[in-house]
Structure formats: structure tokens, C-alpha cells
Amino acid sequence: MTRQELFELIKKKKSFLCVGLDTDISKIPPHLHDYNDPVYEFNKDIIDATIDLAIAYKPNLAFYESRGIAGWNTLEKTIRYLHQYKKDVFTIADAKRGDIGNTSKLYAQTFLSDAPTGLDFDAVTVAPYMGSDSVKPFLGYNNKFVILLGLTSNEGTNDFQMLDFIDNKSQNKLYEVVLKKSQAWGSPDNMMYVVGATKASMLKDIRKIVPEHFLLIPGIGAQGGDLREVCVNGMNSKCGLIVNASRSIIFASKGKDYEQAARQEAINLQKEMENQLGQFKLL
Amino acid sequence: MTRQELFELIKKKKSFLCVGLDTDISKIPPHLHDYNDPVYEFNKDIIDATIDLAIAYKPNLAFYESRGIAGWNTLEKTIRYLHQYKKDVFTIADAKRGDIGNTSKLYAQTFLSDAPTGLDFDAVTVAPYMGSDSVKPFLGYNNKFVILLGLTSNEGTNDFQMLDFIDNKSQNKLYEVVLKKSQAWGSPDNMMYVVGATKASMLKDIRKIVPEHFLLIPGIGAQGGDLREVCVNGMNSKCGLIVNASRSIIFASKGKDYEQAARQEAINLQKEMENQLGQFKLL
Numbered sequence: 001m002t003r004q005e006l007f008e009l010i011k012k013k014k015s016f017l018c019v020g021l022d023t024d025i026s027k028i029p030p031h032l033h034d035y036n037d038p039v040y041e042f043n044k045d046i047i048d049a050t051i052d053l054a055i056a057y058k059p060n061l062a063f064y065e066s067r068g069i070a071g072w073n074t075l076e077k078t079i080r081y082l083h084q085y086k087k088d089v090f091t092i093a094d095a096k097r098g099d100i101g102n103t104s105k106l107y108a109q110t111f112l113s114d115a116p117t118g119l120d121f122d123a124v125t126v127a128p129y130m131g132s133d134s135v136k137p138f139l140g141y142n143n144k145f146v147i148l149l150g151l152t153s154n155e156g157t158n159d160f161q162m163l164d165f166i167d168n169k170s171q172n173k174l175y176e177v178v179l180k181k182s183q184a185w186g187s188p189d190n191m192m193y194v195v196g197a198t199k200a201s202m203l204k205d206i207r208k209i210v211p212e213h214f215l216l217i218p219g220i221g222a223q224g225g226d227l228r229e230v231c232v233n234g235m236n237s238k239c240g241l242i243v244n245a246s247r248s249i250i251f252a253s254k255g256k257d258y259e260q261a262a263r264q265e266a267i268n269l270q271k272e273m274e275n276q277l278g279q280f281k282l283l
Numbered sequence: 284m285t286r287q288e289l290f291e292l293i294k295k296k297k298s299f300l301c302v303g304l305d306t307d308i309s310k311i312p313p314h315l316h317d318y319n320d321p322v323y324e325f326n327k328d329i330i331d332a333t334i335d336l337a338i339a340y341k342p343n344l345a346f347y348e349s350r351g352i353a354g355w356n357t358l359e360k361t362i363r364y365l366h367q368y369k370k371d372v373f374t375i376a377d378a379k380r381g382d383i384g385n386t387s388k389l390y391a392q393t394f395l396s397d398a399p400t401g402l403d404f405d406a407v408t409v410a411p412y413m414g415s416d417s418v419k420p421f422l423g424y425n426n427k428f429v430i431l432l433g434l435t436s437n438e439g440t441n442d443f444q445m446l447d448f449i450d451n452k453s454q455n456k457l458y459e460v461v462l463k464k465s466q467a468w469g470s471p472d473n474m475m476y477v478v479g480a481t482k483a484s485m486l487k488d489i490r491k492i493v494p495e496h497f498l499l500i501p502g503i504g505a506q507g508g509d510l511r512e513v514c515v516n517g518m519n520s521k522c523g524l525i526v527n528a529s530r531s532i533i534f535a536s537k538g539k540d541y542e543q544a545a546r547q548e549a550i551n552l553q554k555e556m557e558n559q560l561g562q563f564k565l566l
Contacts, residue, residue, distance in 0.1 A: 062380075062382055062393070063389060065390070066393045066400065068402075069355050098410060100439075103346075110349045117349065117353075127381060128442075129432055129435075130379075130432070130440070130444075131438070131439020133439040154413060156414020156415045156418075159464055160412060161412065161414070163457075164448065164449045165448050171449070177443065
């Protein structure tokens with residue numbers, strides 16, 4: 001999917017909601033365990049219940065890998081299920097990979113390639129610590145995106161990302177250096193950034209560094225964060241925001257009404273997103 | 284395996300060699316493709332050919348993930364095969380994972396747990412960018428290790444790891460800050476660091492920061508690097524070094540003599556390691 005197509009999708013659905021498929025098998029409704037693949041059944045139900053409200057779905061790899069082959073199988077089936085909506089959803093593998101060039105090339109193939117062994121996601125999250133050659137192999141796929149970790153939303157953010165750097169005699173925080181340097185590796189048409197919503201006030205400054213790039217904003221819902229503030233500080237002329245909610249949607253109810261509950265949570269967020277898109281005259 | 288047991292293993296085998304099982308299916312000898320799982324056959328053969336010479340084996344996850352379910356299956360069979368040598372090898376999942384606390388917990392389970400769905404490696408490589416809560420969940424396993432990325436051996440090292448930081452009014456490079464801060468999260472008994480051998484001259488300074496920790500040194504062999512220089516600058520009273528070679532051993536020959544060729548490469552490295560251990564009076 002191109003950046004323009006993503007923007008068209010946002011306008012069509014009046015939403016920039018991403019549903020995080022962080023499907024913890026121990027938290028899904030008990031009756032689903034009667035199925036052969038309970039997590040897949042749950043994912044399908046969540047997707048069906050929110051497909052008109054969400055523009056993106058983002059399985060976090062840890063929830064699948066931790067179940068070994070069975071989990072990897074669930075992931076493959078889930079992305080295949082999403083592919084039936086090919087032009088209607090943007091798919092993100094939240095994998096946070098990164099290795100030396102040759103090895104990153106294989107991770108890129110895994111998540112982005114449309115060859116038989118590739119999962120054919122539209123985007124994959126990548127960790128920046130190892131630098132340019134660890135990121136560039138992910139940029140070689142047409143109309144696909146690297147979503148590079150910039151400023152994350154967890155407490156550990158302060159350990160390294162927020163440290164002050166001396167770079168070309170000017171002073172920057174590490175995450176600002178990451179945003180600045182990495183722009184030379186790609187463009188807004190093949191890169192996005194993860195920016196934690198718990199620091200929404202910092203979005204204004206981040207937008208000065210990356211005015212055009214889409215930002216993936218975690219931290220709405222279970223991790224806290226304020227949607228309106230995110231929009232005021234982060235929205236650009238093509239929306240430029242993908243806001244993720246995971247647990248607050250998928251585990252809105254632990255009972256048999258999980259689909260309706262997830263849908264209701266997604267509606268609440270979509271309505272506010274429609275409101276914000278309207279205020280920014282993007283609809 | 285404890286740190287002391289690892290040191291005893293090093294003395295017994297007179298080696299601190301780790302064989303990187305970066306098994307690229309396109310590079311293994313053609314006749315192995317007659318088997319149901321060619322990569323597993325190759326890994327078994329390489330392990331059998333080097334088991335008396337190597338103290339550790341390190342599959343890099345990208346080479347397995349990139350083959351989807353089939354690759355994950357190969358990985359599970361390979362680690363199970365290594366478990367028959369349980370006290371005689373140290374196993375490392377080179378996964379470079381890292382996510383917010385709750386999610387890292389699942390990655391830790393995946394690679395370190397001895398429960399049925401865990402792979403029960405002795406150690407896993409972890410990326411530091413997301414900070415303390417992304418690393419700590421990996422530290423909660425008895426006699427297992429986090430191997431945190433410190434200074435890597437690729438060209439992208441210069442992008443962030445080598446930048447100068449202002450931290451508590453003193454100036455440090457990012458990788459030095461990572462080494463210093465992360466020491467508070469664990470101890471030499473549950474943490475190690477990746478330190479790229481292409482910067483062996485910097486090992487001397489790194490040893491001042493982390494005198495006791497084991498260091499995993501990639502970059503011997505295909506990536507260049509000088510074993511003697513690594514030892515002079517990096518060895519401590521419990522050896523403190525695990526030196527990895529991947530392609531230079533496993534793909535020493537592309538023909539049917541791949542086992543003998545791998546063994547010969549491993550012998551060459553082991554002999555030099557025995558020599559160095561002797562010089563440091565550790566044997």
C-alpha cells in the first residue's frame with residue numbers, strides 16, 4: 001500500500017485506528033478453547049467486528065512466537081485472513097527486529113516478501129540500535145514500510161532514548177538523532193516512526209523533525225495517552241497518524257460478548273478520530 | 284548453566300568457541316536437500332563435527348524465521364538435539380529481541396523457559412534501545428543469561444552506538460552508557476554483552492567498565508577480527524570471552540566434505556584458543 005492509498009483509506013473509513021492483535025491465549029474467552037486454534041478464531045472475530053472501523057491491524061510477534069510452531073501457524077493464518085481485505089487494511093508486523101545487514105535482509109523477507117515463505121505484511125517495526133545497515137534491507141520492498149522505533153511509550157524510554165547527545169556540536173536526545181539520521185535512509189514513502197503517545201506534548205517537536213512521515217502511536221488505551229492531544233500535536237496534511245489500541249479493544253470483555261465489546265471500544269475511538277479528522281478539514 | 288560451570292566447560296574443552304548456526308538453506312550442500320529437513324541434517328552434522336571443540340552454539344533466529352513454520356520446526360529440533368549435550372554446551376538464541384515489559388516477558392518465555400513451549404536456551408541476545416523494562420523480564424530465569432547488545436561489529440555501529448553522550452555531566456559513547464546503566468539491572472551471573480571484535484582495541488576500555496561479565500564476540504571469521512588481540516584486551520580470570528564464528532566454520536566447504544572442513548576450521552580456532560588460555564594461565 002502506498003502512503004497516498006493509506007490516506008485514502010483513512011478518509012474512507014474516517015478512522016486512523018490500528019487494532020493491536022496482542023492475543024494472549026490466557027486472556028481469550030474460555031469457550032474458544034474448544035476450537036483447534038483458539039487464537040485464530042479470536043483474531044478472526046475481532047477483525048470481523050472492527051473491519052469497518054480500523055484501517056490497520058498489528059499482531060505483536062511475541063504473542064505468537066511464545067507458542068512456538070502453533071503460534072507461528074496462527075500468525076500465518078491471521079495474516080492470510082487479513083489479506084482478503086488487501087486494499088482495505090494496512091498490516092503491521094510488530095516484530096522490532098534488527099541485525100547486521102545480511103541477517104536483517106532475512107528478517108525483511110520474512111515479514112515483507114510476497115514470496116511463498118514471506119508473510120507479506122505492509123510494514124514491520126524495526127529497532128534502530130545497530131544503525132543504517134540493520135535498517136536498510138527492510139526498505140527495499142515496493143510500497144512497504146519500515147516503522148522505526150523512535151520514542152517508545154514504556155518506562156525504559158528514559159534510560160537511553162531521552163539522553164542528551166552531542167552530535168555535530170548541537171545537542172539532541174537519542175530519539176531525535178534516530179529520527180534525523182534515519183531520514184537519509186528512506187523517505188516518508190517507505191518509512192514511518194513509532195512515537196509513544198504518553199509523550200504527546202513532545203509530538204510537536206517531533207513533527208518539526210519529521211513533518212511528512214506517518215507516526216505509529218502506541219499507548220492509547222491500556223498504556224494511557226490522550227487522543228485529542230496526539231492529533232493537535234501530531235496530525236499533518238495526510239493525517240500522518242496511525243493510533244494503536246490493543247488490550248483496551250481486544251480484551252474489552254472477557255465474556256462471550258467480546259466481539260460486541262471490542263466493536264463498541266473501536267466505535268468510541270473511531271468517532272473521536274472522525275471528529276478530529278473533521279476539525280483538521282481532512283474529510 | 285552458571286558462570287562457573289561455563290568456565291569449567293571452557294577449561295575442559297580448552298576452547299571458548301561458539302559456532303554460529305546461521306544456516307542459510309541456499310548455501311548448504313545440495314545432496315542434503317534429499318532429506319525431509321535439510322537444515323536440521325546440516326546442523327546435526329556441524330554439531331557432531333565440532334562438539335569437542337566448541338563450548339557454545341548460536342542459531343540466529345532470522346535464518347529460521349525466514350522459512351516460516353518449517354524453519355521454526357528446524358530450530359526446535361536443533362535445540363532439542365543440543366539438549367542431549369546439556370552440561371556440555373552453552374546454547375544461545377541470537378534473537379536480538381526487546382519490547383515493552385509485558386511483551387518482553389513473552390519473548391523471554393519463548394527462548395529461556397523450560398516449559399513445553401519454551402526453547403530452553405541458556406541465553407538470548409537482547410536489544411537495549413527500549414531500556415530497563417524491556418530487558419529485565421529476560422533476567423528472571425535461574426542460571427540463564429541475557430546477552431545485551433553493547434558494541435556491534437557492523438558498519439551501522441557508527442550511527443548511534445559511537446555517538447558521544449552527556450550523562451551525569453561526564454561524556455560517554457552510547458554503548459558505554461548501555462554497559463554502565465545495564466549493570467544495575469543484573470549481574471555477571473545473568474548478563475553478558477555483545478562486543479564486536481572488529482573494535483578489539485576498544486575491548487581494553489570496555490573491560491574497565493565490565494571487568495567480570497562474559498563478552499560474546501562476533502566478527503571472528505567472515506566478519507574479520509583478530510583472536511589474539513581479542514584475548515590480550517578482553518580476557519579475564521574466568522576467561523570471560525565467548526568468541527563466535529559462523530560462516531567461516533559452517534560454510535568452510537560447499538562440497539560433501541563440509542563436516543571435515545568445518546571441523547578443521549574449528550580445530551584451527553580451538554588450538555589458538557588453547558594457546559591463549561595457556562598464556563593467561565587459565566588451564
